[in-house]
Amino acid sequence: MRTESDSAGGGSLYAARKKVFPQKVSGTFRSIKWAIMGIALGVYYLLPFVRWDRGPGAPDQAVLVDIPGRRFYFFFIEIWPQEVYYFTGLLILAAMALFLMNALAGRLWCGYLCPQTVWTDLFYAVERLVEGDRRERMKLEKEPWTATKIGEKVAKHTMWLLIAWWTGGAWVLYFSDAPTLVRSLATGDAPLIAYLWIAILTGTTYVLAGFMREQVCVYMCPWPRIQAALTDEWALNVTYRHDRGEPRMSVKQAARVQEAGEPAGDCVDCFQCVAVCPTGIDIRDGMQLECIQCGLCIDACNTVMDKIGRPRNLIYYDTDINIERRQQGKPSIYRPVRARTVIYAAIIAIVGGLMLYTLATRQSEGVSVLHDRNPVFVTLSDGSIRNGYTMRLLNKSNQERRFSVAVSGIDGARLEIVGVDETVSGNPVVPVAADSTHEVRVLVFAPTGAKLAASTDVTFTMTDLDSGVSQTAGDFFKAPGK
Amino acid sequence: MANKHIDELSGIETTGHEWDGLKELNNPLPRWWLWTFYACVIWAVGYWVVYPAWPLVTDYTRGMFGDSDRLRVQREVSELEALRATNGAGLASASLEDIRSNPDYLQFALANGKAAFGDNCAPCHGSGAAGAKGYPNLNDDDWLWGGTLEDIHTTLENGIRWDANDDTRISDMPAFGRDGILESGQIRNVAAYVLSLSGTTTEGADIAEGQTLFADNCAACHGEDATGTKDLGAPNLRDAIWLYGGDLPTVVETITNSRHGVMPAWGGRLDEVTIKSLAVYVHSLGGGQ
Numbered sequence: 175m176r177t178e179s180d181s182a183g184g185g186s187l188y189a190a191r192k193k194v195f196p197q198k199v200s201g202t203f204r205s206i207k208w209a210i211m212g213i214a215l216g217v218y219y220l221l222p223f224v225r226w227d228r229g230p231g232a233p234d235q236a237v238l239v240d241i242p243g244r245r246f247y248f249f250f251i252e253i254w255p256q257e258v259y260y261f262t263g264l265l266i267l268a269a270m271a272l273f274l275m276n277a278l279a280g281r282l283w284c285g286y287l288c289p290q291t292v293w294t295d296l297f298y299a300v301e302r303l304v305e306g307d308r309r310e311r312m313k314l315e316k317e318p319w320t321a322t323k324i325g326e327k328v329a330k331h332t333m334w335l336l337i338a339w340w341t342g343g344a345w346v347l348y349f350s351d352a353p354t355l356v357r358s359l360a361t362g363d364a365p366l367i368a369y370l371w372i373a374i375l376t377g378t379t380y381v382l383a384g385f386m387r388e389q390v391c392v393y394m395c396p397w398p399r400i401q402a403a404l405t406d407e408w409a410l411n412v413t414y415r416h417d418r419g420e421p422r423m424s425v426k427q428a429a430r431v432q433e434a435g436e437p438a439g440d441c442v443d444c445f446q447c448v449a450v451c452p453t454g455i456d457i458r459d460g461m462q463l464e465c466i467q468c469g470l471c472i473d474a475c476n477t478v479m480d481k482i483g484r485p486r487n488l489i490y491y492d493t494d495i496n497i498e499r500r501q502q503g504k505p506s507i508y509r510p511v512r513a514r515t516v517i518y519a520a521i522i523a524i525v526g527g528l529m530l531y532t533l534a535t536r537q538s539e540g541v542s543v544l545h546d547r548n549p550v551f552v553t554l555s556d557g558s559i560r561n562g563y564t565m566r567l568l569n570k571s572n573q574e575r576r577f578s579v580a581v582s583g584i585d586g587a588r589l590e591i592v593g594v595d596e597t598v599s600g601n602p603v604v605p606v607a608a609d610s611t612h613e614v615r616v617l618v619f620a621p622t623g624a625k626l627a628a629s630t631d632v633t634f635t636m637t638d639l640d641s642g643v644s645q646t647a648g649d650f651f652k653a654p655g656k
Numbered sequence: 657m658a659n660k661h662i663d664e665l666s667g668i669e670t671t672g673h674e675w676d677g678l679k680e681l682n683n684p685l686p687r688w689w690l691w692t693f694y695a696c697v698i699w700a701v702g703y704w705v706v707y708p709a710w711p712l713v714t715d716y717t718r719g720m721f722g723d724s725d726r727l728r729v730q731r732e733v734s735e736l737e738a739l740r741a742t743n744g745a746g747l748a749s750a751s752l753e754d755i756r757s758n759p760d761y762l763q764f765a766l767a768n769g770k771a772a773f774g775d776n777c778a779p780c781h782g783s784g785a786a787g788a789k790g791y792p793n794l795n796d797d798d799w800l801w802g803g804t805l806e807d808i809h810t811t812l813e814n815g816i817r818w819d820a821n822d823d824t825r826i827s828d829m830p831a832f833g834r835d836g837i838l839e840s841g842q843i844r845n846v847a848a849y850v851l852s853l854s855g856t857t858t859e860g861a862d863i864a865e866g867q868t869l870f871a872d873n874c875a876a877c878h879g880e881d882a883t884g885t886k887d888l889g890a891p892n893l894r895d896a897i898w899l900y901g902g903d904l905p906t907v908v909e910t911i912t913n914s915r916h917g918v919m920p921a922w923g924g925r926l927d928e929v930t931i932k933s934l935a936v937y938v939h940s941l942g943g944g945q
C-alpha cells in the first residue's frame with residue numbers, strides 16, 4: 175500500500191505490509207458473494223464424486239484427468255491428447271469471457287469469481303468468527319500474548335489449515351477415481367505424488383488466502399495491469415459518485431451548511447467504505463489498481479444511507495462520464511452494447527459454436543498414415559515398385575472393432591499388412607481394441623510393369639466391418655519416375 | 657539525491673525517467689518481496705550442498721545425495737534395460753513364427769529390432785535397410801541366403817564369410833579373370849549372356865558362346881536357369897536386382913575378380929532376444945518369405 179510517509183521523505187526502499195481488518199457487512203453484494211462462494215466451492219469440492227456411466231471398462235467419474243491413460247473425461251465428452259485444441263478453444267473462450275466482463279462491468283472476475291478472492295473471503299469469515307469483527311481484531315493485534323489470544327490464533331490457524339487441506343485434497347481427486355483415492359488416502363496407501371500435491375496445495379492455499387491476500391492482487395497478479403489497459407470509459411466500475419457526495423461532512427454540519435444556503439454532499443465521511451474494504455483502500459480516491467471491485471463498499475454505504483434517510487447508491491457501478499454529465503445537469507447514459515462488447519460476444523459465439531460443432535460431428539474412429547522416409551520406394555526382383563507406410567488406426571468407441579484397409583489411386587495396386595493374414599474381399603483386416611489405437615506396417619505393391627510418375631496420390635480407406643463407416647487418409651506412392 | 661521528482665497527482669516521488677509524458681512512480685517494494693529474495697538465496701545455497709556444484713582442481717563437490725544428471729541417466733538406462741529384459745523374456749523361448757504371430761511379441765520385436773538395427777546394422781545396410789553397393793537392400797524380395805525367418809536368423813547368428821564363426825555362411829566364387837580360368841573376351845560374352853537374361857542386349861557379343869561358358873563354369877552354383885542357389889549364396893541372375901550393379905562393366909568386373917562380401921556373426925555379440933528381434937524386424941521390412 176502506498177502512503178504519504180513512505181514516499182514523501184525519501185523513506186525506506188521497502189514497505190512493511192499494512193494489515194487489513196475488513197469489517198463485517200451485509201447487503202446485496204455481500205449476498206451475491208456468499209452465493210457465488212457457496213456454488214463455486216460446492217462445485218469444486220463435490221464434482222469429483224459425481225458419477226457418469228460410460229459403460230464397462232471405462233472410468234465412471236464425471237470429470238477426470240487421466241494422465242497415465244492420456245484421456246480427459248468431462249461428462250459425455252472424452253478428449254484424446256491429439257484433440258488438445260479443444261483446450262485452446264476453452265482458453266480463448268475464457269479470455270474472451272474475461273474481456274467481455276471487463277468491458278461490461280470492470281473487474282467482475284476479481285470481485286466475485288477469482289479463487290484468490292473466494293478463498294480469501296472464506297478465510298476472513300473464519301477470522302471474524304474466531305477473533306471477532308474489525309475493532310476486536312485490531313485490538314487483539316496490539317494485545318500481549320495472553321492465553322486467550324494464543325487460543326484464538328491456534329483455533330483460527332487450525333481452521334484455516336483444515337480448509338486449505340480440504341482444498342488440496344479435492345484437487346488431487348480430479349486426477350484419479352475419487353472414492354478409491356479417498357479410501358487409499360485414509361489408509362495411507364495412496365501414491366506419494368498424491369500426498370505431495372495435497373501438501374503443496376494446502377501450503378499455497380494457507381499462505382495465499384491467510385497471509386498474502388490482497389498482496390496477490392496488488393503485486394503478483396498481471397490481470398489488474400492488463401485490465402487497466404483493456405478497459406474503456408463506458409465500462410461500469412464501482413465508483414464513488416463524488417458529484418453527489420462532495421463536499422463531505424457530518425449530518426449535523428450538513429444541516430447547518432444547507433441552512434446557510436451552501437451545498438453539502440451526501441457523504442458523511444463515516445469511513446464505513448474503508449472499514450469493509452478487503453484491500454484496505456478508500457474508494458473515494460477514485461479508480462485504483464488495488465480495487466478488486468467486490469462491491470462491499472456499496473453495501474456498507476447503503477447501510478449508512480438507509481440509517482440517515484438519504485438515497486442509496488452513493489457508491490455504485492457507474493462511469494466517470496455519467497458523473498460529468500450529472501454535474502452538467504444531463505441524465506446518465508449507459509452503453510452496454512458497444513463495438514467491443516459486440517465483438518467479444520461474437521468471438522465467444524463463433525468459437526463456442528465451432529467447438530460444439532466439431533464435438534457433435536467428430537468421429538469415433540480415425541486413420542493416419544506416414545510414408546516410409548528411408549527407403550522411399552523399393553524395387554522388387556520382378557522390377558515392380560513397392561512403398562511402405564506406417565498406419566495408425568484409432569478406435570475411440572468402448573468396444574473392439576474390426577477395420578478393413580484398402581488403397582486406391584493406382585490401378586491394380588495390392589495392399590498387405592505385415593503380420594495380418596485375415597482378409598475380407600481381398601483387404602486385410604485389423605482388429606483395434608476398445609478406446610485405443612493400433613499401429614501397423616502397410617506395404618503397397620504397384621503392378622509389374624506399371625508406368626508410374628515419381629509421385630502418385632493414393633488414398634487409404636479404413637472401413638468398420640460392422641457398421642460400414644469409413645475414414646480415409648491421403649498419402650503418396652513414390653517411384654523412380656520415368 | 658539532489659533532484660527529487662514528485663508526481664503532482666499522487667504526491668509520490670518518481671524515478672525521474674519519462675516516456676512520452678509517462679513517469680514511473682518510485683513506490684517502495686513490499687518488504688516480504690525482499691524476504692522471498694533472501695529465501696531464494698538460501699534455497700540456492702541448499703543446492704550447492706545437495707547437488708554437485710563447484711569445480712575443484714581435480715574433482716568437483718559431489719553433493720550430499722551423491723546424485724547427478726549423469727548418474728540419473730545411467731540409472732534410467734539400466735532401469736530401461738531391466739524393463740526390456742522383463743518384457744522380452746517371452747521371446748527367448750518363443751519360436752520365430754510364434755513371435756511373428758503373437759501381436760505382443762511382434763510389437764516388442766519390431767521396436768527392439770529397429771533400435772538394434774540402428775545400432776548395429778545401419779552402418780552397412782543404411783538406417784532404412786535400403787543397402788548400398790555391395791550391401792544388400794533388405795526391403796526387397798531378393799535374398800542371397802534365403803528370406804525366411806529361419807534363414808535370416810541363421811545369417812544374423814553366424815554371419816557371412818566370418819572366419820571366427822565355424823557355422824558361418826560361406827561360398828567362394830572363383831576370380832575367373834584374375835586366376836586365368838577365362839579370357840577377357842570369354843568373360844565379356846558370359847557377362848553379355850547373363851545380362852540378356854534380364855532383357856539387356858549387348859552389341860558385338862557372342863551370346864551363344866556366353867551361354868555355353870555359363871553352363872560350363874557358372875551353372876553349378878547359379879543353376880542351369882541362372883535363378884541362383886540360396887544354400888550357396890549364389891544370386892539369382894535373372895531378376896531386376898543387382899548387388900554391385902547391372903551394367904556390363906560391373907558384371908565383367910564381378911566375373912573377373914569375384915566378390916566376397918562379409919557380414920559379422922552377431923551370435924555372442926548380441927543376446928538371443930535381440931537377434932530374434934532383428935530377424936523378425938528385417939523379415940517385416942517387406943521382403944520376408
